[in-house]
Structure formats: C-alpha cells, structure tokens
Amino acid sequence: MVKLPFMQPIVVGLVLLFGGAIAIVATGQQKQVATPRHLHHEHHSSTPTHDHSGGAPTTHAELVNSPTPISQQPTTFTLAIRTHTGEAVRQFERFQEELMHLIIVSEDLQVFQHLHPRYLGEGQFQVTTTLPQGGSYTLIADYKPAGAKETVAMIPIAAQGTPPASSAPTAQTTQVIGTTAVELKLSQPLKAGSAVEVAFRLRDTTTQQPPTDLRPYLGEAGHLVILRATTPLKPADYLHAHALDRQPKETIRFMTQFPTPGRYKLWAQFQRGQQIVTAPFWVTVN
Numbered sequence: 001m002v003k004l005p006f007m008q009p010i011v012v013g014l015v016l017l018f019g020g021a022i023a024i025v026a027t028g029q030q031k032q033v034a035t036p037r038h039l040h041h042e043h044h045s046s047t048p049t050h051d052h053s054g055g056a057p058t059t060h061a062e063l064v065n066s067p068t069p070i071s072q073q074p075t076t077f078t079l080a081i082r083t084h085t086g087e088a089v090r091q092f093e094r095f096q097e098e099l100m101h102l103i104i105v106s107e108d109l110q111v112f113q114h115l116h117p118r119y120l121g122e123g124q125f126q127v128t129t130t131l132p133q134g135g136s137y138t139l140i141a142d143y144k145p146a147g148a149k150e151t152v153a154m155i156p157i158a159a160q161g162t163p164p165a166s167s168a169p170t171a172q173t174t175q176v177i178g179t180t181a182v183e184l185k186l187s188q189p190l191k192a193g194s195a196v197e198v199a200f201r202l203r204d205t206t207t208q209q210p211p212t213d214l215r216p217y218l219g220e221a222g223h224l225v226i227l228r229a230t231t232p233l234k235p236a237d238y239l240h241a242h243a244l245d246r247q248p249k250e251t252i253r254f255m256t257q258f259p260t261p262g263r264y265k266l267w268a269q270f271q272r273g274q275q276i277v278t279a280p281f282w283v284t285v286n
Ligand SMILES: [Cu+2]
Pocket: 096, 098, 100, 101, 102, 114, 115, 116, 218
C-alpha cells in the first residue's frame, strides 16, 4: 500500500449515549484517510480512551437545547463539545480558517450543507439552518480541540416533514451549477486502499473558458467532502480531502484514499467571486 505523509490512524471510535443524542466519535482521524485496518476497531471500542499521540482526552459532540427540526423552517442547533467526563472543551484551534466545520447530510445524501457554527464559548457552537425536507440527517462536526487531533463527531437527527422522493444516484461526471460546469477527472479507476488523485476541471458556461474569478475557499484552492453511502454514517465514512494547491486554477486537484469498496458521494466546493459552487458526484470504489 502506498504510504502517504498525511496518513494517520483512527485511534478510536466511540459510541456514546447521553440524553438521547448519540455521537459517534473518532479521535485522531486524519482528514483524508482511514485505512481498512482501523475499521476493525470502531466496532469494538465503546470505552473512552485517550488519544495516543498527545495524551489529550477524547471529546465528543452533543446537541443541547436544540429543538426537533421541522423541514423548511429555520432551526438553531447548539453543539456542546465535552470530554468523556462531561467537562466542556473550551479551547479550539482554527483549521481551514474555522473553529468548526459542520456538514449536514440527509440519509440519502441528496441534501448537503457545509456550515461554520459560531463559537459561543464554554465549548458550545451554534448555527441556524433550514433543512429542506423531513427524514433522517447526520450532523458531522469536524473540530480540533487545542493540543489534540482533529475530531469528527456524528450526530444523527430526524426532521419533521415529508421525506423526499427517492432518487437514484447518477454516474454523471459533469455537473453544471449556475454558470459553472464542473467535470470530475479521475487519474485511475477507484480502488479501496489506494491513494488517488481526484481532480475537477472548471469552465464558465457563458464563455466556455476557465472561470476568471476563482479564488481560494477556506484558504485552499477548493474543498472536497466525501461520504460513503451507508447507514448509519460513522467517522470512518467521512473523508475530507485537501486541495494540492492553495490557488485555484482551471483544474483543481485533491489527493485522497477511499477506505473500503462501495458507493461514495463527493461534494467539491469552489469559490467564484462571493459565490460558493458546490458540485455533487457519485462514484463507485472497487
Ligand atoms: Cu468548513
């Protein structure tokens, strides 16, 4: 297997229960990579342990004072980050320009939101959003306690309202979002456990030329969030790939590694002027 400098193990996967909210947490999951070897651990470990790398305590996220969301109505979510002994985690490090990245997806992965909750202090983050339809969602909180590793916590929620009609995944490799055409380009067939370059070629549909107003998004040429199509989602199913460049060009490249075979959804995000372009793609990994 190709060893990459950014490969880091998932140290532990936990399932914690408190007050009805369930958070599944992986501490020490590095952004892109979960190697299959580590997937074994997460089914077994349900005891809080410590991050092997720095001795920092494992943390989890839980929803506090948050109402049941109703579709098409704004809902304010408050997330509390705590240690396993229940103490508030107060210090966070900014990464990719934010203290927390919150991804919200519907169970069928048709709905995707990438939000940056406001830090209220005392370990609490808050964000207001509107879920477009009823049904099951997962909140994926990605944060970095000071002195500890980046942590991914998953909180399943249900929204009241009519669930969506089922829609089949498409194998389309070009998506047109507004006036931006985004073409997915893979350097090789996708194989679980192998590093792969995932690139996106951007074109302005009015000029048929590369966009001239591309700018970095959250400090990088672009953002790529990847989720495995599975229920329930676990931290190992979440990949957050980094762009290979800071400055966006016509083709924006990412390196990642899919941990296991299956269907995955990719959301590539780029910034044009003041607008964020989010392009979704389905891929199959063998
Ligand atoms: Cu973010």
